[in-house]
Amino acid sequence: MFDFSSKLSAAATGQAKPYGGLPPYHFVGGNIDEPTVPVEALADAVAKTLRAQGHAMGKYGMDSGSQGHLPLRERVAEMLEGRAQMRVDPGEVLMTSGSLQAMELVNRALLDRGDVVLVEAANYAGALNRLGALGVDYVGIDLDADGMRMDALEAALADLAAQGRKPKFIYTIPTVQNPTGSVMPIARRREMLALAARFDVPIFEDDCYADLVFSGERPPALHALDTEGRVIYCGTFSKTIAPALRLGFLVAPWPLMGRILPLKTDAGSGALEQLVMAEFLPDAFDVHVSNLLPMLQEKADALCAALDEHFGAAAEYERPVGGIYLWVTLPQQVNTDRLFQVALAQGVEINPGSQWSVDGAANRHRMRLCFGHPSIETIQAGVAKLAKACFEEFGVPERGGNLAR
Amino acid sequence: MFDFSSKLSAAATGQAKPYGGLPPYHFVGGNIDEPTVPVEALADAVAKTLRAQGHAMGKYGMDSGSQGHLPLRERVAEMLEGRAQMRVDPGEVLMTSGSLQAMELVNRALLDRGDVVLVEAANYAGALNRLGALGVDYVGIDLDADGMRMDALEAALADLAAQGRKPKFIYTIPTVQNPTGSVMPIARRREMLALAARFDVPIFEDDCYADLVFSGERPPALHALDTEGRVIYCGTFSKTIAPALRLGFLVAPWPLMGRILPLKTDAGSGALEQLVMAEFLPDAFDVHVSNLLPMLQEKADALCAALDEHFGAAAEYERPVGGIYLWVTLPQQVNTDRLFQVALAQGVEINPGSQWSVDGAANRHRMRLCFGHPSIETIQAGVAKLAKACFEEFGVPERGGNLAR
Incomplete structure (x- = not known):
């Protein structure tokens, strides 16, 4: 087959992989709740x-x-x-x-x-x-x-x-x-x-x-x-x-x-x-958006509750007043670039803080969690899996679900 | 008001005008016949x-x-x-x-x-x-x-x-x-x-x-x-x-x-x-395209007939076997960059050959006419107007519609 590699421009540096589907616990991307699409x-x-x-x-x-x-x-x-x-x-x-x-x-x-x-x-x-x-x-x-x-x-x-x-x-x-x-x-x-x-x-x-x-x-x-x-x-x-x-x-x-x-x-x-x-x-x-807002609030609440339950004080965040994202600060020893990898192996995808900030190194213990797309059940189960992966890799959170690990 | 002119990039060289609508005889662009949109x-x-x-x-x-x-x-x-x-x-x-x-x-x-x-x-x-x-x-x-x-x-x-x-x-x-x-x-x-x-x-x-x-x-x-x-x-x-x-x-x-x-x-x-x-x-x-083709053929025929009637031998072209465009060669003394301007003033828009060719100067006596969008009546009236504008500017065609001008 013809080899295009010698013909590529200087801009063609990326290399995509064939699409492999979304992981089951998908906390990335500006996706929204599918049932809400009118x-x-x-x-x-x-x-x-x-x-x-x-x-x-x-x-x-x-x-x-x-x-x-x-x-x-x-x-x-x-x-x-x-x-x-x-x-x-x-x-x-x-x-x-x-x-x-x-x-x-x-x-x-x-x-x-x-x-x-x-x-x-x-x-x-x-x-x-x-x-x-x-x-x-x-x-x-x-x-x-x-x-x-x-x-x-x-x-x-x-x-x-x-x-x-x-x-x-x-x-x-x-x-x-x-x-x-x-x-x-x-x-x-x-x-x-x-x-x-x-x-x-x-x-x-x-x-x-x-x-x-x-x-x-x-x-x-x-x-x-x-x-x-x-x-x-x-x-x-x-x-x-x-x-x-x-x-x-x-x-x-x-x-x-x-x-x-x-x-x-x-x-x-x-x-x-x-x-x-x-x-x-x-x-x-206007009617559609008014109907949407309490559903989003409910999902935000569910994500916060799941973080409180499974990460306890190890996960710090501002309670969201809008949107579909939560910016979470974990203890300094957690490297979310690494957490991204170990969580993905468990079917949980997160956005590492290093990519979501100008000073990547200073935000390596933060992560973005998107709650627009996953259902409340998926949020709950996904955060539990994420906490488990985080504990296994970093020993954080030390306690989760009111239980010492 | 804030002046953005000192903030522009090197790429921002173009300057659009507010949209002013299409001219009545519009023989440019890859538009199609509106009634055919299914x-x-x-x-x-x-x-x-x-x-x-x-x-x-x-x-x-x-x-x-x-x-x-x-x-x-x-x-x-x-x-x-x-x-x-x-x-x-x-x-x-x-x-x-x-x-x-x-x-x-x-x-x-x-x-x-x-x-x-x-x-x-x-x-x-x-x-x-x-x-x-x-x-x-x-x-x-x-x-x-x-x-x-x-x-x-x-x-x-x-x-x-x-x-x-x-x-x-x-x-x-x-x-x-x-x-x-x-x-x-x-x-x-x-x-x-x-x-x-x-x-x-x-x-x-x-x-x-x-x-x-x-x-x-x-x-x-x-x-x-x-x-x-x-x-x-x-x-x-x-x-x-x-x-x-x-x-x-x-x-x-x-x-x-x-x-x-x-x-x-x-x-x-x-x-x-x-x-x-x-x-x-x-x-x-497939059904839609089969229905479309005879309509396009009819419009192509109408454009050729109108050119024959109003330009006579002054307009040379290959009879189209498909598509929505005709590439027309006029006598050497016709400059279609100029024809574009005088025709547009009469409500007729054409594509000058200089823009549709690698060697613009060598194709300044050619033009592209698009027949996808205008109706057969518009094609007939528009070509008549175009011939009149061309004659007034360049003395071409000398005879049109079987009448000496």
């Missing part, structure tokens, strides 16, 4: 909208150009006003193939090799990997229970200014931060905007989890508080409707949007996703 | 499959990993066997967000700046633009009515070998070439494979229009005739179902596929598109 409502909505408007799929971009289906952009603008207090013109909205594409477009429009950006010190691994692949330096800003710390941000901005380096943007997940789950209070949001203005830095606000605050009460987006047009914003339907439905959105002021559009070279995002969400959003979205 | 069948299929399998959308990749919905890959493999005589394992198929993504992935996996590839001299502008943006040299190989000429290909391969340059691949659209519409006979396909073997070059076969041979009789794909695994293959449902349905596929032998998958960083292509096509393909696809 398949009946989606089926009705997509059939209705296809019959009414499906012929427009005969042309690229339907009748809306490269920014995506205009009726959906109008509904997204209304949703953002209702949920995040944002005032957005549909002409400033771009529908994307998931919010990851929004992130890649913003990165591509603003970042060159050697640039620097500021990010939360514990962070979405996919964001850090993408910045790294672009040759961009990222400076981690410490977090507390209210999100990115403003004293740390100010110090980093001043430090870079002293070096004569101007960051291209501050990347932040202010509402239900990934992985810590923190929600930034409104006063701190105003502080961040003031700092961004003082140091003349844009903000890239990733609001992918903001619909998942369990109480349903969500602070205004940074974008909503911004009077200067310095906030670029992205969101998604992955966490509320379904992650396999690849549909996100980017909000950017027009002059920047006009620069971003030529970089979206995919001839448009999927029409079915856009048509169905234009139908689903005004009628069914 | 909305009823798609609505039934998507509603059925969502109810049966939609909950799997709760996880990225559903249950199939990063290559896309396995049942669809199985159906695609069956379709390729039935239609293109290919023998493909579903493990060698990757579902993509349109065939453009397949092209971008192949380019990214195989091409570095300064590499060289061989392409048909008249070509899809999007392919040439992408190669140019990557800093890749592309050598145009002349075409005749049977597609890429093998004497020209052999000469170019020998010439590059003499320079010590090894092309990364031959990019070809052997069946319904874009823009010439040629279909390469089977004997020439075998010649191409033999030349590729002799010079040790892979082939990237773009088969996006192959379902649209009006007779329904299509030669085996190059991939089907390849015994060495040197052909990478892509296809799409854009031209048969709907272009706004962003769903294409890439076929590559596993070792290369394993290198390509890490470059697909979009967390999967759209689930709705994949679910609906897995349902639609086995039951409805």
